[in-house]
Amino acid sequence: MATTSLDLAKVRNIGIMAHIDAGKTTTTERILFYTGVSYKIGEVHDGAATMDFLEQEQERGIIYFRSAATTCHWPLEDNDYTINIIDTPGHVDFTVEVERSLRVLDGAVTVFDGVAGVEPQSETVWRQADRYGVPRICFVNKLDRTGAEFHRCVDMISDRLGAQPLVMQLPIGAEADFKGVIDLVTMKALVWSAEATKGEMYDTVDIPDTHVEAAEEYRGKLLEAVAENDEELMELYLEGTEPTVEQLYAAIRRITIASGKGGGTTVTPVFCGTAFKNKGVQPLLDAVVRYLPTPLDVEAIEGHDVKDAEKVIVRKPSDEEPLAALAFKIMSDPHLGKLTFVRVYSGRLQSGTAVLNSVKGRKERIGKIYRMHANKREEIESVGAGDIVAVMGLKQTTTGETLSDEKNPVILESMDFPAPVIEVA
Ligand code: GDP
Numbered sequence: 228m229a230t231t232s233l234d235l236a237k238v239r240n241i242g243i244m245a246h247i248d249a250g251k252t253t254t255t256e257r258i259l260f261y262t263g264v265s266y267k268i269g270e271v272h273d274g275a276a277t278m279d280f281l282e283q284e285q286e287r288g289i290i291y292f293r294s295a296a297t298t299c300h301w302p303l304e305d306n307d308y309t310i311n312i313i314d315t316p317g318h319v320d321f322t323v324e325v326e327r328s329l330r331v332l333d334g335a336v337t338v339f340d341g342v343a344g345v346e347p348q349s350e351t352v353w354r355q356a357d358r359y360g361v362p363r364i365c366f367v368n369k370l371d372r373t374g375a376e377f378h379r380c381v382d383m384i385s386d387r388l389g390a391q392p393l394v395m396q397l398p399i400g401a402e403a404d405f406k407g408v409i410d411l412v413t414m415k416a417l418v419w420s421a422e423a424t425k426g427e428m429y430d431t432v433d434i435p436d437t438h439v440e441a442a443e444e445y446r447g448k449l450l451e452a453v454a455e456n457d458e459e460l461m462e463l464y465l466e467g468t469e470p471t472v473e474q475l476y477a478a479i480r481r482i483t484i485a486s487g488k489g490g491g492t493t494v495t496p497v498f499c500g501t502a503f504k505n506k507g508v509q510p511l512l513d514a515v516v517r518y519l520p521t522p523l524d525v526e527a528i529e530g531h532d533v534k535d536a537e538k539v540i541v542r543k544p545s546d547e548e549p550l551a552a553l554a555f556k557i558m559s560d561p562h563l564g565k566l567t568f569v570r571v572y573s574g575r576l577q578s579g580t581a582v583l584n585s586v587k588g589r590k591e592r593i594g595k596i597y598r599m600h601a602n603k604r605e606e607i608e609s610v611g612a613g614d615i616v617a618v619m620g621l622k623q624t625t626t627g628e629t630l631s632d633e634k635n636p637v638i639l640e641s642m643d644f645p646a647p648v649i650e651v652a
Contacts, residue, residue: 235522235544235613237308239515240570242315242328244356245338246348250368254338254502254511255312259601261427261509262299262310294599295328295556295568296615303516310515311615314556315352324556325352327626329359330640331555331570331615334487334519336511337365341375341499345383353388362487364518366511367499370398370405377401377499390493391486393452393479394445395514396507398499399438408499408507409434411446412475419506427505450475456482456494476517483518522613528572530629530637533585540637542573546611549635550574550582554624558617563604566597566617567624572639574632576618577609585636586628593630594620 243258245251297312315328315335329335335356339349356363367380377398384392396408399416407418407429416438417429434442454464457478463470470478479496486494496518500507522544530551532538542551556568569576576582578596583589597617598605610616624630629639 233309233611233614237306238311238522238613239308239519240311240313240331240333240522240613240615241515241519242313242332242335242361243338244315244335244352244363246340246343246346246352249338249340249343249346249349250502251338254336254366254368254508257427257502257505257508258310258312258512259297259299261512262301263601294617295558296599296617298598298600298605298615301512301516303513308516310512313615326355326359327555329355329361331553332361333522333525334362334364334484334515336515336519337363337495338502339365339367339380339384340372341367341369341377341380341501342372344376344380345387350387353390356487357489357493360487360489362484362518362520363493363495364483364511364514365392365495365497366502366507367497368502368507370499371402371501371504371506373402375402375405381497384495384497388493390495391452391456393449393482393494393496395449395479395496396498396510397438397441397445399435405501405504405506408510409438409442410510411442411449412479413472414442414446417510427507427509429506429509452494453478453482456486480518484520484524487520528639530639533588533636533638536638542637544612545573546575548573548612549632549637550576550630551632551637551639552576552582552630553639554621554626554628554630557626560617563595563597563619565621566619567621568615568617569630570615571610571612573612575609575611576616576630578607581633582630583633583636584624584628585631585638587623589623590633591621591624591630593618 243251243255295314299310301308313328313332316324367377369375381392384390399407407416409416415431416434418432419429454461460478482494498511498514502508527541527543530540542548551573552569552571554567554569558566560566578593581590581592584591596607599617627640631637
C-alpha cells in the first residue's frame, strides 16, 4: 500500500467555481475525462479513440462520480502533476460549505458563460475567493454559442469584478465557427481538428495571417500588463528585451499567486473555449499547473491554541511539523459508509494511529485512508502535508474541526467561522 509523500511542487489543490449553468459540471467532467485518459492510456492518438473510450466507460456504467475531492493527474513537460479538485458547492444557499471548501483549496478556475459573462453568482463566488485569498484563473466557456463574446466577458471581469484580466488567448472564429485559440505566450495557434467533437485534439500551427495583427496587439498588451505587475519583467521591458516563454510563464505565475492572495487588485489570466465541444480544456489544464499555487506557496497556516483563542499557532506545510488537518466535508459513500474529507496542512496522517480532535478534546482513531479518483479509490497508508484525502472511521469529528498531534494540539478554524455572508444585490 502506498505511503505517499508527494512532491508538493507537483500538487495543485483547486476548485472550480461558477454561476449555475456556466458549465462547471461539464468542464469538471472533461477535466476528469482527459486526465483519466492521459493517465491510464498514456497517449491518445486521435479523437475517435478518445470518444470510443468515453463511450465504453459509459456503456459499462462507469460514470464520473462527484466526490468532495477528486484526484487526477496531468502530464506537462515530462512531469506528472497531481490535481485535487475540491468540489465547491455552486448554489448560493450553501455558502458556509462554499467558504469551507474555499479554505482548503489553494487556487481556482472560475468558469464564465461566454454569452452571459459575469453573472450574480460569479460575483458572489469571486468575492468569497477574494476573502479567502484564492488565486484564480478564468475560463470563458460556451464560445460555440450564438451570442458568445469573449471580449465582452473580459471587460465584465474588469468592470464587475474589479479584477485585472490578463488576456492569455484570443479566439479564432466565433459561435458555430469557433475553431481555435491563439496562445499569446507562445504566439502559436491551437486549432481543433474536424473531429474535435469526438475528443479534444488540436494542432499547434502558425497564427493565421488574418489574426497576426490582433495577436501582436494583444501580446503587446499582455507584456505591458505583466511588466506593470512584476519587477523582473519590468526590467526586461524597460531594456526592450523580449522575455522568453519561460520568463513569461514564471512572471504570470508570480503575479497570479501574489495578487490572488489579496491586498490589492486580483490579476487573473483569462482563457477560453467550449467544454461541451471539447475545445480548450487541455490548455486550461496546462494553465492550472503553470499558474496556480502549490501547497508550498501557502507558506504557513495560522491556527490557535486550544485553551486560548488569542494565542496564534503557525504551522508550515511540512511533514516534519506536528499534525494539523482540517475536516472539511463528510460524505456517505455507498460502499465505504461515512467518509471524512480532510486537508493535511502539516505533519503526517497515518492509518491506524490515534490523533486528537482538538476542538472536542477527544481522541480519534484514523481508519483507512483513501485517495478518491474519478472512477476508483486508492487506499493509502499515510499522507503528508498539502494532501487532501478521505478518511474512514472517524466517529466524532464534524466539518470544520481540526485533527492534531496529541502532544501539539491546534485549532485551525475559529469558532466564529464563517465570516458574514456577502449579499448580492
Ligand atoms: P453548471 O451548472 O455550471 O455545472 O453547468 P453545466 O456544466 O451543467 O452546463 C449547463 C448547460 O450548459 C448544460 O446543458 C451543458 O450541456 C451546457 N454547456 C456546458 N458547456 C457548454 C459549452 O461549452 N457550450 C454549449 N453550447 N453548452 C454548454
